[in-house]
Amino acid sequence: MEKTVFYYFNLKALGEGVRLLLAYGGEEFEDHRVSQEDWPELKPKTPFGQLPMLDMGGKRYAQSGAICRYLGHKYGLAGANLEEDLLIDQSYDFVNDIRVKAATVWYEADEAAKAKKQEDFAKNQYPFLLNKLDELIKQNNGHLALGKLTWADFAFTGMFDYLKTMLQMPDLEEKYPSFRELKDNVLSLPKVKEFCANTPKPVLNI
Amino acid sequence: MESKRKSTIQIEALHFAEPKTYNVFSQARRPQKPYGRRHCKRGCILFIVFDGKQQLPGASTSTEFDMPIIVFKYFRVKALGEGGRMLLAYGGQEFVDHRVSDQEWPTLKPTTPFGQLPVLEVDGKQYAQSMAIYRYLGRRFGLAGDDVEEEYLIDQAVEFYNELRLKASAVYHESDKIIKAKMHDDLMKNYYPFMLKKLDDVMSENNGYLAAGKLTWADFLFAGMYDCLKMVLKLPDLDVRYPSFKNLHRRVLSLPGVDEYCKKAPHSEF
Numbered sequence A: 001m002e003k004t005v006f007y008y009f010n011l012k013a014l015g016e017g018v019r020l021l022l023a024y025g026g027e028e029f030e031d032h033r034v035s036q037e038d039w040p041e042l043k044p045k046t047p048f049g050q051l052p053m054l055d056m057g058g059k060r061y062a063q064s065g066a067i068c069r070y071l072g073h074k075y076g077l078a079g080a081n082l083e084e085d086l087l088i089d090q091s092y093d094f095v096n097d098i099r100v101k102a103a104t105v106w107y108e109a110d111e112a113a114k115a116k117k118q119e120d121f122a123k124n125q126y127p128f129l130l131n132k133l134d135e136l137i138k139q140n141n142g143h144l145a146l147g148k149l150t151w152a153d154f155a156f157t158g159m160f161d162y163l164k165t166m167l168q169m170p171d172l173e174e175k176y177p178s179f180r181e182l183k184d185n186v187l188s189l190p191k192v193k194e195f196c197a198n199t200p201k202p203v204l205n206i
Numbered sequence B: 001m002e003s004k005r006k007s008t009i010q011i012e013a014l015h016f017a018e019p020k021t022y023n024v025f026s027q028a029r030r031p032q033k034p035y036g037r038r039h040c041k042r043g044c045i046l047f048i049v050f051d052g053k054q055q056l057p058g059a060s061t062s063t064e065f066d067m068p069i070i071v072f073k074y075f076r077v078k079a080l081g082e083g084g085r086m087l088l089a090y091g092g093q094e095f096v097d098h099r100v101s102d103q104e105w106p107t108l109k110p111t112t113p114f115g116q117l118p119v120l121e122v123d124g125k126q127y128a129q130s131m132a133i134y135r136y137l138g139r140r141f142g143l144a145g146d147d148v149e150e151e152y153l154i155d156q157a158v159e160f161y162n163e164l165r166l167k168a169s170a171v172y173h174e175s176d177k178i179i180k181a182k183m184h185d186d187l188m189k190n191y192y193p194f195m196l197k198k199l200d201d202v203m204s205e206n207n208g209y210l211a212a213g214k215l216t217w218a219d220f221l222f223a224g225m226y227d228c229l230k231m232v233l234k235l236p237d238l239d240v241r242y243p244s245f246k247n248l249h250r251r252v253l254s255l256p257g258v259d260e261y262c263k264k265a266p267h268s269e270f
Helices: A016-024 A039-045 A064-074 A082-106 A111-124 A126-139 A151-167 A177-187 A190-197 B082-090 B105-111 B130-140 B148-172 B177-190 B192-205 B217-233 B243-253 B258-264
Strands: A005-009 A030-034 A053-056 A059-062 B007-011 B020-025 B034-040 B047-050 B061-065 B070-075 B095-100 B119-122 B125-128
Touching (some): A005 A016, A016 A064, A016 A151, A016 A190, A059 A064, A059 B148, A064 A082, A064 A151, A064 B148, A082 A111, A082 A126, A082 A151, A082 B125, A126 A177, A151 A177, A177 A190, B070 B082, B082 B095, B082 B217, B082 B258, B125 B130, B130 B148, B130 B217, B148 B177, B148 B192, B177 B192, B243 B258
Antiparallel strands (some): A053 A059, B007 B061, B020 B034, B119 B125
16 A cells, blocks of 8 residues: 655644644654755655645645645545535635735745835734634634534644744734634644654744 | 525616526535426526616516525625636526625625625525635536545645735735835746646646546636736736636636626626
Protein backbone atom coordinates (compact mmCIF):
# COMPACT_ATOMS: atom_id res chain seq x y z
CA MET A 1 0.00 0.00 0.00
CA GLU A 2 1.26 3.46 -0.89
CA LYS A 3 2.66 5.52 1.91
CA THR A 4 0.82 8.69 2.96
CA VAL A 5 3.15 11.68 2.85
CA PHE A 6 2.28 15.23 3.78
CA TYR A 7 4.59 17.93 2.41
CA TYR A 8 4.77 21.40 3.90
CA PHE A 9 7.38 23.79 5.22
CA ASN A 10 8.41 23.59 8.84
CA LEU A 11 5.60 25.91 9.83
CA LYS A 12 2.00 25.63 10.89
CA ALA A 13 0.41 28.36 8.71
CA LEU A 14 -1.72 26.66 6.06
CA GLY A 15 -0.36 23.16 6.56
CA GLU A 16 -1.09 22.44 10.20
CA GLY A 17 -4.82 22.03 9.71
CA VAL A 18 -4.16 19.08 7.42
CA ARG A 19 -1.64 17.56 9.86
CA LEU A 20 -4.14 17.80 12.71
CA LEU A 21 -6.84 16.18 10.58
CA LEU A 22 -4.53 13.33 9.55
CA ALA A 23 -3.65 12.81 13.22
CA TYR A 24 -7.34 12.82 14.22
CA GLY A 25 -8.12 10.35 11.47
CA GLY A 26 -5.51 7.98 12.87
CA GLU A 27 -3.77 8.11 9.50
CA GLU A 28 -0.18 6.93 9.57
CA PHE A 29 1.72 9.49 7.58
CA GLU A 30 5.14 10.92 6.99
CA ASP A 31 5.14 14.55 8.13
CA HIS A 32 7.64 15.72 5.54
CA ARG A 33 8.85 19.22 6.41
CA VAL A 34 10.41 20.81 3.37
CA SER A 35 13.49 22.97 3.92
CA GLN A 36 14.17 26.13 1.95
CA GLU A 37 17.12 24.33 0.32
CA ASP A 38 15.01 21.42 -0.88
CA TRP A 39 12.06 23.50 -2.06
CA PRO A 40 13.34 24.60 -5.52
CA GLU A 41 13.77 20.97 -6.54
CA LEU A 42 10.37 19.90 -5.25
CA LYS A 43 8.41 22.90 -6.55
CA PRO A 44 8.06 21.84 -10.23
CA LYS A 45 6.86 18.42 -9.08
CA THR A 46 3.89 19.91 -7.21
CA PRO A 47 0.49 20.34 -8.92
CA PHE A 48 0.51 24.15 -8.66
CA GLY A 49 4.07 25.02 -7.63
CA GLN A 50 2.96 25.35 -4.02
CA LEU A 51 2.67 23.61 -0.70
CA PRO A 52 0.95 21.96 1.11
CA MET A 53 0.71 18.76 -0.87
CA LEU A 54 -0.60 15.38 0.23
CA ASP A 55 0.23 12.04 -1.31
CA MET A 56 -2.41 9.51 -0.31
CA GLY A 57 -3.71 6.30 -1.80
CA GLY A 58 -1.56 6.78 -4.86
CA LYS A 59 -3.00 10.24 -5.59
CA ARG A 60 -1.54 13.71 -5.13
CA TYR A 61 -3.66 16.43 -3.49
CA ALA A 62 -2.98 20.17 -3.34
CA GLN A 63 -4.71 23.31 -1.98
CA SER A 64 -5.09 23.34 1.79
CA GLY A 65 -8.82 24.13 2.00
CA ALA A 66 -9.76 21.49 -0.54
CA ILE A 67 -7.63 18.92 1.29
CA CYS A 68 -9.18 19.81 4.67
CA ARG A 69 -12.68 19.43 3.28
CA TYR A 70 -11.77 16.12 1.64
CA LEU A 71 -10.30 14.71 4.84
CA GLY A 72 -13.27 16.10 6.75
CA HIS A 73 -15.57 13.93 4.66
CA LYS A 74 -13.26 10.99 5.10
CA TYR A 75 -13.08 11.21 8.89
CA GLY A 76 -16.72 11.94 9.68
CA LEU A 77 -16.16 15.63 10.32
CA ALA A 78 -18.49 16.89 7.59
CA GLY A 79 -22.22 17.55 7.58
CA ALA A 80 -25.04 15.03 7.31
CA ASN A 81 -26.59 16.74 4.28
CA LEU A 82 -25.95 19.53 1.78
CA GLU A 83 -27.26 22.27 4.06
CA GLU A 84 -24.98 21.20 6.91
CA ASP A 85 -21.99 21.10 4.56
CA LEU A 86 -22.93 24.58 3.39
CA LEU A 87 -22.88 25.83 6.98
CA ILE A 88 -19.41 24.39 7.57
CA ASP A 89 -18.13 25.82 4.28
CA GLN A 90 -19.64 29.17 5.15
CA SER A 91 -17.81 29.35 8.47
CA TYR A 92 -14.53 28.16 7.06
CA ASP A 93 -14.71 30.66 4.19
CA PHE A 94 -15.41 33.46 6.63
CA VAL A 95 -12.32 32.64 8.69
CA ASN A 96 -10.36 32.43 5.46
CA ASP A 97 -11.65 35.86 4.42
CA ILE A 98 -10.17 37.31 7.60
CA ARG A 99 -6.89 35.54 6.97
CA VAL A 100 -6.69 36.83 3.39
CA LYS A 101 -7.45 40.36 4.55
CA ALA A 102 -4.75 40.25 7.21
CA ALA A 103 -2.33 38.79 4.66
CA THR A 104 -2.74 41.79 2.36
CA VAL A 105 -1.35 43.87 5.21
CA TRP A 106 1.27 41.41 6.41
CA TYR A 107 2.83 40.83 3.00
CA GLU A 108 2.86 44.51 2.00
CA ALA A 109 6.45 45.22 1.02
CA ASP A 110 6.43 48.98 1.61
CA GLU A 111 6.81 49.58 5.35
CA ALA A 112 4.99 52.91 5.40
CA ALA A 113 2.08 51.53 3.41
CA LYS A 114 1.97 48.48 5.66
CA ALA A 115 1.73 50.58 8.79
CA LYS A 116 -0.98 52.74 7.25
CA LYS A 117 -3.00 49.74 6.16
CA GLN A 118 -2.65 48.06 9.54
CA GLU A 119 -3.93 51.17 11.29
CA ASP A 120 -6.89 51.37 8.92
CA PHE A 121 -7.81 47.70 9.15
CA ALA A 122 -7.32 47.52 12.92
CA LYS A 123 -9.75 50.36 13.34
CA ASN A 124 -12.26 49.84 10.55
CA GLN A 125 -12.33 46.18 9.58
CA TYR A 126 -10.95 43.77 12.15
CA PRO A 127 -13.27 44.65 15.08
CA PHE A 128 -16.41 43.97 13.05
CA LEU A 129 -15.05 40.73 11.56
CA LEU A 130 -13.60 39.37 14.79
CA ASN A 131 -16.76 40.21 16.73
CA LYS A 132 -18.76 38.32 14.11
CA LEU A 133 -16.42 35.35 14.42
CA ASP A 134 -16.71 35.47 18.20
CA GLU A 135 -20.51 35.49 17.90
CA LEU A 136 -20.39 32.55 15.49
CA ILE A 137 -18.25 30.42 17.81
CA LYS A 138 -20.45 31.25 20.80
CA GLN A 139 -23.58 30.32 18.84
CA ASN A 140 -21.94 26.99 18.02
CA ASN A 141 -20.89 25.81 21.48
CA GLY A 142 -17.23 26.63 20.96
CA HIS A 143 -17.15 25.37 17.39
CA LEU A 144 -17.36 26.95 13.97
CA ALA A 145 -20.51 25.26 12.70
CA LEU A 146 -23.33 22.86 13.55
CA GLY A 147 -22.62 23.27 17.25
CA LYS A 148 -20.07 20.46 17.09
CA LEU A 149 -16.63 19.39 15.88
CA THR A 150 -16.14 19.70 12.11
CA TRP A 151 -13.15 19.94 9.79
CA ALA A 152 -13.45 23.74 9.88
CA ASP A 153 -12.37 23.67 13.54
CA PHE A 154 -9.17 21.91 12.52
CA ALA A 155 -8.43 24.40 9.76
CA PHE A 156 -8.99 27.27 12.19
CA THR A 157 -6.80 25.76 14.89
CA GLY A 158 -4.01 25.02 12.44
CA MET A 159 -3.88 28.55 11.05
CA PHE A 160 -4.54 30.35 14.34
CA ASP A 161 -1.03 31.50 15.14
CA TYR A 162 -0.54 32.53 11.51
CA LEU A 163 -3.72 34.58 11.69
CA LYS A 164 -2.74 36.11 15.03
CA THR A 165 0.65 37.13 13.65
CA MET A 166 -0.78 38.67 10.50
CA LEU A 167 -3.52 40.52 12.38
CA GLN A 168 -0.69 41.87 14.55
CA MET A 169 -2.82 41.15 17.61
CA PRO A 170 -0.70 39.15 20.07
CA ASP A 171 -3.50 39.39 22.63
CA LEU A 172 -6.08 37.87 20.29
CA GLU A 173 -7.03 35.01 22.62
CA GLU A 174 -7.33 37.34 25.59
CA LYS A 175 -9.61 39.63 23.65
CA TYR A 176 -11.67 36.71 22.36
CA PRO A 177 -11.64 33.77 24.78
CA SER A 178 -13.99 31.88 22.45
CA PHE A 179 -11.07 31.52 19.99
CA ARG A 180 -9.00 29.84 22.69
CA GLU A 181 -11.93 27.62 23.62
CA LEU A 182 -12.30 26.48 20.01
CA LYS A 183 -8.58 25.75 19.71
CA ASP A 184 -8.64 23.79 22.97
CA ASN A 185 -11.58 21.76 21.74
CA VAL A 186 -9.35 20.53 18.92
CA LEU A 187 -5.96 20.35 20.63
CA SER A 188 -7.31 18.37 23.57
CA LEU A 189 -8.53 15.52 21.35
CA PRO A 190 -6.37 12.52 22.30
CA LYS A 191 -4.85 11.71 18.91
CA VAL A 192 -4.29 15.41 18.14
CA LYS A 193 -2.71 16.00 21.55
CA GLU A 194 -0.35 13.08 21.02
CA PHE A 195 0.61 14.30 17.55
CA CYS A 196 1.35 17.83 18.76
CA ALA A 197 3.47 16.55 21.63
CA ASN A 198 5.75 14.78 19.16
CA THR A 199 6.09 17.23 16.27
CA PRO A 200 9.27 19.14 15.51
CA LYS A 201 9.33 22.73 16.70
CA PRO A 202 8.41 24.99 13.74
CA VAL A 203 10.93 27.48 12.43
CA LEU A 204 8.60 30.33 13.34
CA ASN A 205 5.53 30.23 15.53
CA ILE A 206 3.22 30.81 12.63
CA MET B 1 -36.99 22.04 3.70
CA GLU B 2 -40.77 21.93 3.35
CA SER B 3 -41.63 21.16 -0.22
CA LYS B 4 -45.31 21.92 -0.50
CA ARG B 5 -45.53 25.20 1.35
CA LYS B 6 -47.71 27.89 -0.08
CA SER B 7 -46.59 31.46 0.26
CA THR B 8 -47.60 34.76 -1.16
CA ILE B 9 -45.18 37.54 -1.89
CA GLN B 10 -45.69 41.00 -3.21
CA ILE B 11 -43.65 41.58 -6.29
CA GLU B 12 -42.62 45.18 -6.75
CA ALA B 13 -41.05 45.16 -10.16
CA LEU B 14 -42.14 42.58 -12.65
CA HIS B 15 -39.85 42.27 -15.60
CA PHE B 16 -40.80 39.03 -17.20
CA ALA B 17 -44.36 37.89 -16.74
CA GLU B 18 -44.77 35.33 -19.46
CA PRO B 19 -46.89 32.29 -18.90
CA LYS B 20 -44.64 29.30 -18.90
CA THR B 21 -44.28 25.82 -17.63
CA TYR B 22 -41.31 25.09 -15.44
CA ASN B 23 -39.85 22.23 -13.49
CA VAL B 24 -39.91 22.32 -9.76
CA PHE B 25 -36.95 20.42 -8.46
CA SER B 26 -36.98 18.25 -5.43
CA GLN B 27 -34.73 19.60 -2.72
CA ALA B 28 -34.41 16.30 -0.96
CA ARG B 29 -32.06 14.20 -2.99
CA ARG B 30 -29.37 14.06 -5.65
CA PRO B 31 -29.25 13.76 -8.59
CA GLN B 32 -32.08 16.18 -9.14
CA LYS B 33 -35.41 14.78 -10.27
CA PRO B 34 -38.36 17.04 -10.95
CA TYR B 35 -41.21 16.30 -8.57
CA GLY B 36 -43.81 18.22 -10.44
CA ARG B 37 -44.57 20.62 -13.19
CA ARG B 38 -46.55 23.77 -12.73
CA HIS B 39 -48.17 26.02 -15.15
CA CYS B 40 -49.20 29.52 -14.20
CA LYS B 41 -51.18 31.85 -16.32
CA ARG B 42 -49.89 34.94 -14.64
CA GLY B 43 -46.79 35.86 -12.70
CA CYS B 44 -44.78 32.84 -13.73
CA ILE B 45 -41.39 34.37 -13.76
CA LEU B 46 -37.98 32.90 -14.29
CA PHE B 47 -36.53 35.53 -12.03
CA ILE B 48 -37.44 38.90 -10.69
CA VAL B 49 -35.09 41.80 -10.55
CA PHE B 50 -35.53 44.25 -7.71
CA ASP B 51 -34.10 47.35 -9.20
CA GLY B 52 -35.40 50.52 -7.62
CA LYS B 53 -35.38 52.38 -10.90
CA GLN B 54 -37.51 50.03 -12.85
CA GLN B 55 -41.02 49.98 -11.53
CA LEU B 56 -43.63 49.14 -14.07
CA PRO B 57 -46.87 51.06 -13.55
CA GLY B 58 -49.47 48.90 -11.84
CA ALA B 59 -46.97 46.09 -11.50
CA SER B 60 -47.78 45.24 -7.92
CA THR B 61 -49.22 41.77 -7.96
CA SER B 62 -49.29 38.75 -5.77
CA THR B 63 -48.41 35.27 -6.86
CA GLU B 64 -48.70 32.01 -5.05
CA PHE B 65 -45.60 29.90 -4.98
CA ASP B 66 -46.00 26.20 -4.32
CA MET B 67 -42.33 25.77 -3.48
CA PRO B 68 -39.51 27.19 -1.36
CA ILE B 69 -38.66 30.78 -2.05
CA ILE B 70 -35.08 31.24 -3.20
CA VAL B 71 -33.56 34.70 -3.10
CA PHE B 72 -30.10 35.50 -4.36
CA LYS B 73 -28.77 38.81 -3.07
CA TYR B 74 -25.78 40.54 -4.55
CA PHE B 75 -24.74 43.94 -5.79
CA ARG B 76 -25.64 45.18 -9.24
CA VAL B 77 -22.57 43.69 -10.83
CA LYS B 78 -21.45 40.27 -12.03
CA ALA B 79 -18.18 39.67 -10.14
CA LEU B 80 -18.81 37.10 -7.39
CA GLY B 81 -22.56 37.03 -7.82
CA GLU B 82 -23.05 36.12 -11.44
CA GLY B 83 -21.91 32.53 -11.08
CA GLY B 84 -24.59 31.95 -8.47
CA ARG B 85 -27.30 33.49 -10.64
CA MET B 86 -26.20 31.40 -13.61
CA LEU B 87 -26.15 28.24 -11.50
CA LEU B 88 -29.73 28.86 -10.40
CA ALA B 89 -30.74 29.59 -13.99
CA TYR B 90 -29.04 26.42 -15.24
CA GLY B 91 -30.72 24.39 -12.53
CA GLY B 92 -34.10 25.70 -13.63
CA GLN B 93 -34.63 27.02 -10.13
CA GLU B 94 -36.95 29.96 -9.86
CA PHE B 95 -35.35 32.67 -7.79
CA VAL B 96 -35.59 36.30 -6.85
CA ASP B 97 -32.56 38.07 -8.31
CA HIS B 98 -32.25 40.75 -5.65
CA ARG B 99 -29.74 43.30 -6.92
CA VAL B 100 -28.69 45.49 -4.04
CA SER B 101 -28.10 49.17 -4.66
CA ASP B 102 -25.55 51.29 -2.79
CA GLN B 103 -28.45 53.05 -1.10
CA GLU B 104 -30.01 49.83 0.11
CA TRP B 105 -26.81 48.13 1.30
CA PRO B 106 -26.29 49.91 4.66
CA THR B 107 -29.77 48.82 5.81
CA LEU B 108 -29.41 45.32 4.44
CA LYS B 109 -25.88 44.68 5.70
CA PRO B 110 -26.69 43.99 9.39
CA THR B 111 -29.33 41.47 8.35
CA THR B 112 -26.79 39.28 6.55
CA PRO B 113 -24.83 36.50 8.27
CA PHE B 114 -21.41 38.17 7.97
CA GLY B 115 -22.18 41.65 6.70
CA GLN B 116 -21.29 40.59 3.18
CA LEU B 117 -22.80 39.59 -0.15
CA PRO B 118 -23.66 37.33 -1.89
CA VAL B 119 -26.31 35.76 0.30
CA LEU B 120 -28.53 32.87 -0.72
CA GLU B 121 -31.83 32.83 1.09
CA VAL B 122 -33.75 29.56 1.09
CA ASP B 123 -37.18 29.76 2.65
CA GLY B 124 -36.10 32.65 4.86
CA LYS B 125 -32.83 31.03 5.97
CA GLN B 126 -29.76 32.94 4.89
CA TYR B 127 -26.49 31.44 3.74
CA ALA B 128 -23.33 33.44 3.01
CA GLN B 129 -19.94 33.06 1.29
CA SER B 130 -19.83 32.77 -2.46
CA MET B 131 -17.83 29.55 -2.73
CA ALA B 132 -19.95 27.80 -0.12
CA ILE B 133 -23.09 28.84 -1.98
CA TYR B 134 -21.73 27.82 -5.37
CA ARG B 135 -20.68 24.42 -4.07
CA TYR B 136 -24.12 23.91 -2.55
CA LEU B 137 -25.92 24.88 -5.75
CA GLY B 138 -23.47 22.79 -7.75
CA ARG B 139 -24.29 19.77 -5.63
CA ARG B 140 -28.02 20.47 -5.94
CA PHE B 141 -27.89 20.64 -9.74
CA GLY B 142 -25.56 17.75 -10.52
CA LEU B 143 -22.54 19.95 -11.18
CA ALA B 144 -20.36 18.73 -8.33
CA GLY B 145 -18.77 15.62 -9.76
CA ASP B 146 -19.83 12.05 -9.22
CA ASP B 147 -17.98 11.26 -6.01
CA VAL B 148 -15.89 12.75 -3.24
CA GLU B 149 -12.70 12.53 -5.35
CA GLU B 150 -14.25 14.59 -8.15
CA GLU B 151 -15.67 17.05 -5.60
CA TYR B 152 -12.13 17.46 -4.30
CA LEU B 153 -10.80 18.12 -7.83
CA ILE B 154 -13.35 20.91 -8.24
CA ASP B 155 -12.39 22.41 -4.88
CA GLN B 156 -8.73 22.24 -5.83
CA ALA B 157 -9.25 24.07 -9.12
CA VAL B 158 -11.44 26.71 -7.47
CA GLU B 159 -8.95 27.35 -4.69
CA PHE B 160 -6.19 27.78 -7.26
CA TYR B 161 -8.30 30.12 -9.37
CA ASN B 162 -9.28 32.16 -6.30
CA GLU B 163 -5.64 32.67 -5.38
CA LEU B 164 -5.04 34.34 -8.71
CA ARG B 165 -8.25 36.33 -8.47
CA LEU B 166 -7.55 37.54 -4.92
CA LYS B 167 -3.99 38.60 -5.68
CA ALA B 168 -5.16 40.62 -8.66
CA SER B 169 -8.05 42.11 -6.68
CA ALA B 170 -5.68 43.22 -3.92
CA VAL B 171 -3.80 45.29 -6.49
CA TYR B 172 -7.03 46.64 -7.93
CA HIS B 173 -8.17 47.81 -4.49
CA GLU B 174 -4.84 49.39 -3.57
CA SER B 175 -5.45 53.09 -3.10
CA ASP B 176 -1.85 54.35 -3.33
CA LYS B 177 -1.15 54.82 -7.03
CA ILE B 178 2.61 54.32 -6.83
CA ILE B 179 2.35 51.15 -4.77
CA LYS B 180 -0.43 49.90 -7.02
CA ALA B 181 1.70 50.36 -10.14
CA LYS B 182 4.64 48.65 -8.49
CA MET B 183 2.51 45.70 -7.35
CA HIS B 184 1.03 45.31 -10.80
CA ASP B 185 4.44 45.37 -12.51
CA ASP B 186 5.75 42.79 -10.08
CA LEU B 187 2.82 40.46 -10.66
CA MET B 188 2.96 40.92 -14.43
CA LYS B 189 6.58 39.88 -14.39
CA ASN B 190 6.72 37.25 -11.68
CA TYR B 191 3.29 35.83 -11.06
CA TYR B 192 0.58 36.23 -13.70
CA PRO B 193 2.46 34.44 -16.54
CA PHE B 194 2.97 31.34 -14.41
CA MET B 195 -0.57 31.34 -12.97
CA LEU B 196 -2.33 32.03 -16.25
CA LYS B 197 -0.34 29.37 -18.04
CA LYS B 198 -1.20 26.93 -15.24
CA LEU B 199 -4.88 27.80 -15.57
CA ASP B 200 -4.62 27.26 -19.33
CA ASP B 201 -2.93 23.89 -18.73
CA VAL B 202 -5.65 22.89 -16.28
CA MET B 203 -8.28 23.57 -18.96
CA SER B 204 -6.32 21.62 -21.58
CA GLU B 205 -6.16 18.66 -19.24
CA ASN B 206 -9.90 18.87 -18.56
CA ASN B 207 -11.48 19.09 -22.02
CA GLY B 208 -11.68 22.88 -21.75
CA TYR B 209 -13.27 22.80 -18.29
CA LEU B 210 -11.74 23.57 -14.91
CA ALA B 211 -12.02 20.17 -13.27
CA ALA B 212 -12.99 16.52 -13.64
CA GLY B 213 -12.95 16.85 -17.43
CA LYS B 214 -16.53 18.11 -17.53
CA LEU B 215 -18.89 20.95 -16.61
CA THR B 216 -18.90 21.71 -12.89
CA TRP B 217 -19.80 24.66 -10.68
CA ALA B 218 -16.17 25.82 -10.96
CA ASP B 219 -16.85 26.75 -14.59
CA PHE B 220 -19.76 28.94 -13.52
CA LEU B 221 -17.51 30.79 -11.07
CA PHE B 222 -14.98 31.31 -13.84
CA ALA B 223 -17.50 32.48 -16.43
CA GLY B 224 -19.35 34.77 -14.02
CA MET B 225 -16.11 36.45 -12.96
CA TYR B 226 -14.47 36.53 -16.36
CA ASP B 227 -15.02 40.19 -17.21
CA CYS B 228 -14.06 41.16 -13.66
CA LEU B 229 -10.88 39.10 -13.90
CA LYS B 230 -9.84 40.82 -17.11
CA MET B 231 -10.38 44.14 -15.38
CA VAL B 232 -8.43 43.40 -12.19
CA LEU B 233 -5.60 41.76 -14.14
CA LYS B 234 -5.54 44.79 -16.42
CA LEU B 235 -5.41 42.42 -19.37
CA PRO B 236 -8.27 43.33 -21.70
CA ASP B 237 -6.69 41.12 -24.35
CA LEU B 238 -6.94 38.01 -22.19
CA ASP B 239 -9.24 36.44 -24.83
CA VAL B 240 -6.43 36.60 -27.33
CA ARG B 241 -3.67 35.47 -25.00
CA TYR B 242 -5.64 32.47 -23.78
CA PRO B 243 -8.44 31.43 -26.15
CA SER B 244 -9.33 28.58 -23.81
CA PHE B 245 -10.58 31.14 -21.26
CA LYS B 246 -12.91 32.81 -23.75
CA ASN B 247 -14.11 29.43 -24.97
CA LEU B 248 -15.08 28.31 -21.50
CA HIS B 249 -16.76 31.64 -20.84
CA ARG B 250 -18.76 31.32 -24.04
CA ARG B 251 -19.59 27.69 -23.37
CA VAL B 252 -21.11 28.41 -19.98
CA LEU B 253 -23.07 31.44 -21.17
CA SER B 254 -24.65 29.46 -23.98
CA LEU B 255 -25.91 26.63 -21.76
CA PRO B 256 -29.70 26.16 -21.74
CA GLY B 257 -31.19 28.23 -18.95
CA VAL B 258 -28.07 30.35 -18.64
CA ASP B 259 -28.52 31.61 -22.18
CA GLU B 260 -32.06 32.74 -21.41
CA TYR B 261 -30.97 34.35 -18.17
CA CYS B 262 -28.11 36.27 -19.82
CA LYS B 263 -30.41 37.65 -22.50
CA LYS B 264 -32.76 39.09 -19.88
CA ALA B 265 -30.43 40.06 -17.06
CA PRO B 266 -29.58 43.72 -16.51
CA HIS B 267 -26.30 44.62 -18.13
CA SER B 268 -23.15 45.06 -16.07
CA GLU B 269 -19.64 45.65 -17.36
CA PHE B 270 -17.97 43.48 -14.76
